[in-house]
Amino acid sequence: MLPWILRHTAIPLWALYERSAYLRIAARLERGSRMSSDERQAQQLARLQALLEHAWKTVPFYAERFRSCGFEPGDLRHLEDLARLPILTKHEVRNETERLVSSAYPRAALIRNSTSGSTGMLGSCAPSPTRTLRG
Secondary structure (H helix, E strand, O other): OHHHHHHHHHHHHHHHHHOOOHHHHHHHHHHHHOOOHHHHHHHHHHHHHHHHHHHHHHOHHHHHHHHHOOOOHHHOOOHHHHHHOOOOOHHHHHHOOHHHOOOOOOHHHOOOEEEOOOOOOOEEEOOOOOOOOOO
């Protein structure tokens, strides 16, 4: 009985109080668990197409990268089509940091994070403030 009470009252109320994404994510996972494999793959492909479209329109690095290999986001019809895209390397992430930031976000709103990574070389990224998880 206690697990049910926690799952259906205490945890959702706490998530609302903290303004956590927990409830939204839990609902999405619940819907996903009821999908067929084909439905799930179609949804994943649609989301991936939207992500690539966003990157193509708003991220200078990806716009150039896609053009250089003759790829447009509309070309993605199957997951196998991803093989046409070159892999993003650590070297590119370190050296192209500013060109990897989407113009859809005001730079002043981004929270820059740094890491020394496993190589000991400094790295930097600026996740969207709306996607930053609170700890």
